[in-house]
Amino acid sequence: xxxxxxxxxxxxxxxxxxxxxxxxxxxxxxxxxxxxxxxxxxxxxxxxxxxxxxxxxxxxxxxxxxxxxxxxxxxxxxxxxxxxxxxxxxxxxxxxxxxxxxxxxxxxxxxxxxxxxxxxxxxxxxxxxxxxxxxxxxxxxxxxxxxxxxxxxxxxxxxxxxxxxxxxxxxxxxxxxxxxxxxxxxxxxxxxxxxxxxxxxxxxxxxxxxxxxxxxxxxxxxxxxxxxxxxxxxxxxxxxxxxxxxxxxxxxxxxxxxxxxxxxxxxxxxxxxxxxxxxxxxxxxxxxxxxxxxxxxxxxxxxxxxxxxxxxxxxxxxxxxxxxxxxxxxxxxxxxxxxxx
Amino acid sequence: xxxxxxxxxxxxxxxxxxxxxxxxxxxxxxxxxxxxxxxxxxxxxxxxxxxxxxxxxxxxxxxxxxxxxxxxxxxxxxxxxxxxxxxxxxxxxxxxxxxxxxxxxxxxxxxxxxxxxxxxxxxxxxxxxxxxxxxxxxxxxxxxxxxxxxxxxxxxxxxxxxxxxxxxxxxxxxxxxxxxxxxxxxxxxxxxxxxxxxxxxxxxxxxxxxxxxxxxxxxxxxxxxxxxxxxxxxxxxxxxxxxxxxxxxxxxxxxxxxxxxxxxxxxxxxxxxxxxxxxxxxxxxxxxxxxxxxxxxxxxxxxxxxxxxxxxxxxxxxxxxxxxxxxxxxxxxxxxxxxxx
DNA sequence: GTGATCTCCCAAAGCGCTTTGAATATCTCA
DNA sequence: TGAGATATTCAAAGCGCTTTGGGAGATCAC
Numbered sequence: 020x021x022x023x024x025x026x027x028x029x030x031x032x033x034x035x036x037x038x039x040x041x042x043x044x045x046x047x048x049x050x051x052x053x054x055x056x057x058x059x060x061x062x063x064x065x066x067x068x069x070x071x072x073x074x075x076x077x078x079x080x081x082x083x084x085x086x087x088x089x090x091x092x093x094x095x096x097x098x099x100x101x102x103x104x105x106x107x108x109x110x111x112x113x114x115x116x117x118x119x120x121x122x123x124x125x126x127x128x129x130x131x132x133x134x135x136x137x138x139x140x141x142x143x144x145x146x147x148x149x150x151x152x153x154x155x156x157x158x159x160x161x162x163x164x165x166x167x168x169x170x171x172x173x174x175x176x177x178x179x180x181x182x183x184x185x186x187x188x189x190x191x192x193x194x195x196x197x198x199x200x201x202x203x204x205x206x207x208x209x210x211x212x213x214x215x216x217x218x219x220x221x222x223x224x225x226x227x228x229x230x231x232x233x234x235x236x237x238x239x240x241x242x243x244x245x246x247x248x249x250x251x252x253x254x255x256x257x258x259x260x261x262x263x264x265x266x267x268x269x270x271x272x273x274x275x276x277x278x279x280x281x282x283x284x285x286x287x288x289x290x291x292x293x294x295x296x297x298x299x300x301x302x303x304x305x306x307x308x309x310x311x312x313x314x315x316x317x318x319x320x321x322x323x324x325x326x327x328x329x330x331x332x333x334x335x336x337x338x339x340x341x342x343x344x345x346x347x348x349x350x351x352x353x354x355x356x357x358x359x360x
Numbered sequence: 361x362x363x364x365x366x367x368x369x370x371x372x373x374x375x376x377x378x379x380x381x382x383x384x385x386x387x388x389x390x391x392x393x394x395x396x397x398x399x400x401x402x403x404x405x406x407x408x409x410x411x412x413x414x415x416x417x418x419x420x421x422x423x424x425x426x427x428x429x430x431x432x433x434x435x436x437x438x439x440x441x442x443x444x445x446x447x448x449x450x451x452x453x454x455x456x457x458x459x460x461x462x463x464x465x466x467x468x469x470x471x472x473x474x475x476x477x478x479x480x481x482x483x484x485x486x487x488x489x490x491x492x493x494x495x496x497x498x499x500x501x502x503x504x505x506x507x508x509x510x511x512x513x514x515x516x517x518x519x520x521x522x523x524x525x526x527x528x529x530x531x532x533x534x535x536x537x538x539x540x541x542x543x544x545x546x547x548x549x550x551x552x553x554x555x556x557x558x559x560x561x562x563x564x565x566x567x568x569x570x571x572x573x574x575x576x577x578x579x580x581x582x583x584x585x586x587x588x589x590x591x592x593x594x595x596x597x598x599x600x601x602x603x604x605x606x607x608x609x610x611x612x613x614x615x616x617x618x619x620x621x622x623x624x625x626x627x628x629x630x631x632x633x634x635x636x637x638x639x640x641x642x643x644x645x646x647x648x649x650x651x652x653x654x655x656x657x658x659x660x661x662x663x664x665x666x667x668x669x670x671x672x673x674x675x676x677x678x679x680x681x682x683x684x685x686x687x688x689x690x691x692x693x694x695x696x697x698x699x700x701x
Numbered sequence: 702g703t704g705a706t707c708t709c710c711c712a713a714a715g716c717g718c719t720t721t722g723a724a725t726a727t728c729t730c731a
Numbered sequence: 732t733g734a735g736a737t738a739t740t741c742a743a744a745g746c747g748c749t750t751t752g753g754g755a756g757a758t759c760a761c
Binding site for chain 4: 372373374375376379386387388391410412413414415416477
């Protein structure tokens with residue numbers, strides 16, 4: 020069913036029908052009623068492609084999901100982020116276009132989105148410290164919002180981020196308060212902006228208490244369960260092992276726990292653990308008492324905020340373009356005072 | 361840069377330029393060279409919307425990701441499935457359109473994809489035993505592939521599935537071989553087709569050995585870590601607790617393990633555990649020796665197969681439209697002979 | 702009653718591409 | 732050499748929608 024067919028059916032011009040359906044005022048209420056009724060009855064919906072061509076708006080947002088070529092990994096937070104974004108999109112009539120690409124040819128994906136003109140804007144995921152996509156998209160002049168920040172960016176850009184520095188500073192302070200001095204940090208990949216900020220928060224907290232940071236306690240890499248386990252095993256095998264571990268992801272924390280328990284130790288008593296928690300839907304951190312002491316911020320909420328911001332930008336609304344979410348520190352069972360044995 | 365601009369630049373007609381770029385034979389090699397060079401130089405790429413309108417093909421595939429309204433959950437396997445599908449799409453020039461909807465108004469999402477004509481086909485996720493989407497899409501006549509099957513469907517449909525029955529049958533047999541008699545099943549939601557098949561496999565194996573299945577040992581629900589933990593705790597608190605547990609998802613298995621270890625028991629010695637493993641990228645089941653004994657099949661591979669099948673269907677290629685993948689049973693550290701104490 | 706103002710509707714152009722049908726230039730071979 | 736075949740190119744229509752610029756009636760002010 021096309022617009023023309025529908026209008027023939029009604030004995031009206033396509034113009035009038037289009038206007039009736041799109042809520043323009045230059046059509047009488049009586050005909051509008053008739054038109055909408057007929058549209059519903061015949062299951063008519065405007066062809067997106069034709070409408071997009073006519074209006075110049077694709078009514079779609081692009082997300083480029085990079086897959087680490089080396090590790091064949093897709094970051095699990097994307098699922099929840101896109102779920103949050105998806106809510107906002109469907110509420111606003113936007114589609115979400117996903118492009119899953121190896122991180123080698125990510126730029127190509129952005130260029131393609133921009134030149135093929137099939138999206139009105141895009142969300143940038145997982146920015147690095149010195150992310151080239153920002154100047155690139157600035158040059159292309161396509162609206163975008165960054166999920167995270169890029170510390171070395173020179174030009175302004177729209178972003179939604181969590182206060183990673185503060186979150187890890189507070190977490191480290193808590194561990195210090197509990198008497199821990201040797202605190203390990205299992206972080207994300209070093210070139211990622213969030214990892215750098217988390218590390219900065221960790222180091223700032225240590226420095227403020229006069230505790231020297233020890234490179235032998237700091238790691239960065241893919242945040243997998245296996246990685247968490249392996250690093251923990253080797254950390255705890257050191258002659259002077261840490262008494263507390265700070266972890267950048269819940270999934271990694273699961274591995275850390277496995278490592279701790281394999282050694283017959285108890286998390287929270289023998290080794291304390293604080294993790295960053297994205298509040299993933301299938302991995303809620305306990306209902307009443309959190310299993311893990313965690314610094315938490317919902318990545319789904321971040322998805323909602325970022326996508327709403329992007330839609331506002333596209334529509335020329337001038338709402339704030341920089342949103343810093345604070346993580347909340349939740350005390351759970353994985354932390355305890357430094358044991359003196 | 362539009363086609364017209366480019367053709368003016370070259371002193372050629374849009375027709376010729378279009379044909380040159382799309383590899384039609386009625387254009388000389390010399391001009392084709394010139395045209396492609398100019399296109400590259402000016403960063404020209406055809407406007408997707410216009411092309412879609414002209415060709416009648418959207419070059420996009422729709423995925424409807426349902427969010428359980430009750431639990432606000434997005435199934436973590438989607439991330440890996442879409443990663444696999446995404447590979448195939450980008451290789452074939454397709455975009456992936458994601459629609460994240462509450463499972464209440466899922467049908468609306470399908471209808472909208474179909475009537476708005478912005479996709480050429482779609483992938484159906486998480487089919488239930490008696491899935492209404494299959495007759496619905498058959499009626500609409502839009503190409504689709506189901507990831508999974510729907511046991512009660514009457515009409516034929518294209519699908520890619522894992523042999524869930526066989527996988528759980530073998531897993532149960534292994535546990536029986538190890539001497540376990542009381543084997544619990546922590547399954548997915550009951551109305552899901554995969555859950556029914558897994559249960560069937562489990563029950564068949566028990567029946568074949570003359571072991572009565574005990575409803576007190578069978579559960580179904582959302583496959584979260586917390587759920588796994590809580591069910592395990594209550595199972596092991598029963599007067600006649602199971603000595604082995606069969607779990608439908610890796611994430612749930614993590615929770616089961618937590619439950620087991622909280623009680624001071626050791627997985628694989630005191631309680632055996634076999635889990636279904638989707639081979640999620642961030643949750644690999646050990647490198648050398650699997651942590652969990654598991655029946656494994658890569659959901660990413662399923663994504664690749666399903667999307668390729670759909671593209672073949674769209675292009676009228678008659679390749680097989682039913683693919684049954686076999687899961688492999690991997691022996692890990694979470695299973696051991698029934699302890700006699 | 703007449704010009705001005707609304708109301709409601711329509712014809713036609715245009716979005717940027719593909720594709721049909723035709724035109725022109727070039728070859729071929731008797 | 733010239734008719735027919737072949738190789739290149741082009742003009743124009745059309746995909747299904749929105750939107751501009753009118754235009755016919757009805758309504759209003761005087």
